[in-house]
Structures are given as C-alpha cells and as structure tokens.
Amino acid sequence: MSAKVFTQPVEFNKDQIESSFKKLHPHSNFIAERVIYYPYYYFSYNIKAKRLFLPLNEKVGCAIDSISGRGSLIDYKPKWKELEISIEQQMPQTYTLKDCASFSESFIYRSLSLKMRMISFKELKREQQQIFYRPYWVVWNEKDGSSDFIVDGVSGQYHPL
C-alpha cells in the first residue's frame, strides 16, 4: 500500500552514503539499507515587529517535528515533490496540525525575541503550512555491537540509532 505525499528529494544515494561511511571507517561495512520518511510540518510566518532603527517585516519559516513536537529553524524554504511512498516507509504522526501550529508559534516567538531583540511584536501571521516528509537513510553496520545510523537524506548529517 502506498500514498502520495510531499517529500524532499533524496540528495544522497545509497552508494554515496556507503562510500562516505567507508572513507570514515574503512574496516567496517556499512549498508544503506532503506529510506524512511519522517513527518514534519512546515510553517511560514510574516512577522511585523518593532525594534530600534530597523523595523522588521519579513518572512520566517520553521519546521515542527510532528512526532516529537520539536521546532527547528530552517535556512531555506524546503523544496518538495509529490511522490508515491509506501506506507511501510512513512512514519505516522503523533501531533496534529493544530498542535504543531501552536508549537511553531511559541517556537518562533521565543527564537526571535531571544536572538533578534524585538521590542514588541505587532503581527505574527501564519502564511503557509504544509506537511512534508523528510527522507532518512537507515544505515546498518554489519559488525555486532557497533552502532547503526540514520543519515539525513537531504543534508547528509548523521546520528547513531
């Protein structure tokens, strides 16, 4: 069974992932076994805020992990493709759109007030919201007792499983 969803394209293929791991650790054999799609909500806000000398009127985007509810600032608006993905590869969401919208608002307020030194916020208008799936490679290490990894299929960043 499969469903059509918005996903970010996989930027690193199986061979690239395996050879990169091989370079870092020549004595192991890592196998990039499959891609799992992780659900996020993308929110884009138009923000009007007061601060000294230069009032702010711009767009800020963030991604909310719809399983943990955690926010992340993003550096570019993600590019999506609508693809047919098998259900086994899609992770189910824990939080609804409504939950994630509320998380994202708090996250944006906090990040901006902490770092951009706003005196006050006039407006925080949600302009775009979209669920999308981000690909993660599951990389197995053949050696017993060694760690397996996930590799972000878009950025190439990795973390042990």
Place this chain on the structure above:
Amino acid sequence: MNLDIIIFFTYLLGMLGIGLYFTKSASASADHYLLGNRKIGAPVTAISMQSSSMSGFMFMGGPAQAFQEGWHALWYAIGDAGGSIVNLSVLGKRMRRLSQLLGALSPIEYLEKRFESFGIRVYGAIIAIIFLFAYAFAQFIAAGKALSAMSGFSYEWALILGVGVIIIYTVAGGYLAVAVSGFIQGIIMLIGVTAIGIMVLPKVGGLSGLNAQLAAIDPTYLSIWGKDLIYYGQWGVIIGAVLIYAIGYMGLPHVTVRHMSMQSANTTKNAIIWSAAFNQLFTFTPYILGLSAIVIMPVVSDPEMVIPELVYTFFPGILAAILLSAIMAAIMSTCDSLLMQAGTTLSRDIYHRFINKKASHKQLLLVSRLCIFVGGIIGIIVATYEPPTVFALVVFAFGVLGNTFLVPFVASVYSRKANKIGILCAMISGSIINILWEILALQNASGLHPFLAGLIASLIAMFIGNQFGTPPSDPILEAYDLAKQNKRIPKKLEKGIFEDLAPEARNISKFIQTQEDPELVTKRKRDKNFEIEPEIDLRLEG
C-alpha cells in the same frame, strides 16, 4: 566632551552601521541572525565568538589580581584556559544529546525534565537570575571604570552612561551580534592585546627579566601561595582557584536553538574548537600584563585600571581610545548575553510558570525586557553605593552558579542513580555553602576556597539525598541510556555526529522496532547480502 569619548561613540556607531548594513543586505530572511554564522568559516566564527566571550574580568579583574597577588593569580588563568575544553569534552556531547531527547529548551528546563522535579526548576531559576545579574553587575562596574578613564567623567556618571549604553545595546543587540561586527571587534582586540604584550614585555626584560624584577621588589610575588605567602600551604584554595574556571563553566546556564539544514549541511562545529584555541592565546596575556604593571607602574590608584593605564602609556591617544572602545564593546556584549539570559529565565521559568500561566508571547517579551531594565537600575545602585571589585564579584557569581549547577549537570549524564531529592540537595547545599563561605570569610580559617567547599558540600548532599528520593522513571532512564551511547562508534564517525538529530534517531529506532521482527535485525547483521532497496525513483534523485 573629550576626544576619547567621541571616538568611543563613533566606534559604537560604526559597529552599529556595519550591523545594519549586513542586516539589510541579508533581509530576505531572518536567518542571518538566527543561523547566519553557519555560512561563514570556522575561524571567522570563532573570532566572533571569542570577542563576545571576553569580559570585564579578563581586562580588569584578572590583571588586578595579578597586580596584587603576583603569580598566584595565574592559577585562575590555568583553569580558565582549560575550562572550555573540559566543558566540551566532559559534558558537551552527552548533555546536548540528552537535552534534545528530553525536548528541553533551557538548561533549567533540562534539569527539571531530567530529574522530574518542579522544585529543581524553581530553585535553579531563582539562583540563575540572581547570580547572572551579579555577574552582569561586575560588567557594569568594569564598564563604568573604563568609561571613566576614557571620558574623564566621575565614576558615577560614567557608570550611568555605561549601563545606559549596555541596556540599549542589549535591546538593539541583534545588529551588533552579527558575525561581521563581532569578527572586526575580535580582530581589533586580538591585535590590541598582542600589541600591548609585545610593547610591555621588552620593557620589563621579557619573562625572565620580569621575574627578576618582581623578586627584587618582593620575592613572594613569585610564590604559588600568593604575595606575603598569604595562602601558604592552603591547597584547598589553590585547587578551588583552578577548578572554578576549569569546571565552573559547566555550571553556567546557556540556551540553544535547534536548526535544520534545508540543503547539504555546513556546520560550524569546528568553530568551538577554534574558539577554545584562541582562548589559550588570550587567557594568560592580561595576567602577565598585570604582573608587568607591578614593575612599570607600581603606584596605581585602582589596580583594576592597570590595562587602561598601560594602553594609554604605550599607545598614541586615538589608537588607545579605539582599543579601549573595543574592550568596552566586548564588555557590553558579554553583559548583553547575561542580561538576556536572566530576562528569559525570569519570563519563562518564573513568570510564565508560576505567576501568569496564560501569559501571551507579547507579555513574556515585555516581562523579559522589564527585567533587563530593572536589573540595570539595581546594577547602577549597587555599583554606585557599594561597588565590590570586578574580580570579587565575578568569582562570587561564577562560583555560586557553578556550585548550584555543576553537580546536577554532570550527574544528569553520568549518574543513573541520581534522583530529584539528591539533585535538589546538591543545588541547595552547593550554593548556600559557597555564599556562607564568602560572607563569613571562611576561606582563611578553613584553607578551602569557597568554590571547593561548595563543590564538596554539593557532592556529599547529592549522595545523601539520593538515598531518599524515588528512582527516575523508565522513559528518563531510557533517554539517559541513549544519550550515553554504549555502542562502539569509531572516533572519526563520532566526530561528525549531528546531535540535533537525536529525537529523530530515537523515533526512527522505535518505528523500526515496531515494524520488524527482532530476528530479522539479527539476521541482517549476519547476512552481508541482505538489503531492502528503496524505491527506485527516489534513489535516482540523488
């Protein structure tokens, strides 16, 4: 108004202009502030980070201590030089991983979630607010003194002017916090501090000449026990002096914002390593300058003014003013992050949590800004009527923060058994013992530095308290084990781990477990050819 103060304000306006220019040119998105540094190389980011971490302690407190106590003061520098590295290697990775897994947004929230205790959050927040402000007040005093030297104004007026500028800087700091202005400031200070060192050291005959002249004035200046052997045989004082900066950094609250790359990643992980390396270059010079001042200018009305006096002695007027302006800007940027941290803690951890649970984001922002403003006024009052030395205030504030948070932070990632009662006991006794040791001047009687006394009390209290509390819950222990990473990871691979992905890794791991038969996983390990190919159209997109 004299030329120096005009140069100071011109310097600040210049930095503001640079900040505004780069803000406008990057105004397509807010990323420039929020994630901007990621697009710049590690060394540049490191110089920028380093310039904002230099504080009044470095330019006034440390040299004054060396001027008064001789080589003994270098114990603090030794700890300081190693502090960031110890912090990175002991706590850094595990704590970051665990805070990601727990979804904690501030260090105090992290402790609350890790030990499942409301009391920890309350006590932690109160201590953090009070002593972050005390730390900031030390910067106020330093700023007042530096401005007084530059402008010729009385200390009180210079203080009001300095604190006013700091408050505006904190409110508008977004512009100045851009990497470019931080980088320029860092370069000015790097060149400046190195230049002062190069000009001063030959005057005293290099390090050997300096030691010979110090010995001629008073041989105890060379002693590890301090001038007049005041701390003779007191290893507790010496160990405390080294530890306060070596491990005290681990106790300082900090805030991180998680980010996600939408294109191939270019992290600035190495910037922290670079920054630690720069720290080594900077840490010792101010102390050496303080020692040199004993020879060059033995009569100084205020020992904390040793560096400004040296700057005016060895540099022509305008250059001296520019260098002092850069020092002032560094003091301001340290103060700015302390005030922001205190304001955020008060609004989020106290006001939102206990006073107004339904507070809107706007109200929280207002409370945070008001807190900074009121803190500024209190700071002026304290610094005017009962000004302690910058050194004493920084060591006190740093010590109490370290004694409150160090044991809990370390236990959070290294002790599975630590529970909420143990941690709360550690926080309360660590902070109270440090405060009592300072107030009752118990260092001389006991031969123990307040930081070491607080640390010992905090450890003992945790072990006793742990006997009474309930063990941490299973989900917390599970997160603890995950953060600990028992599995072997090759060093080269470990270096590149992106900790922000910890929640995703945990969730994917659970997803795989629910999907798969455990036997299948074991089989995969055994069978080299076992693979499930991803869908072909996806693979080709790479």
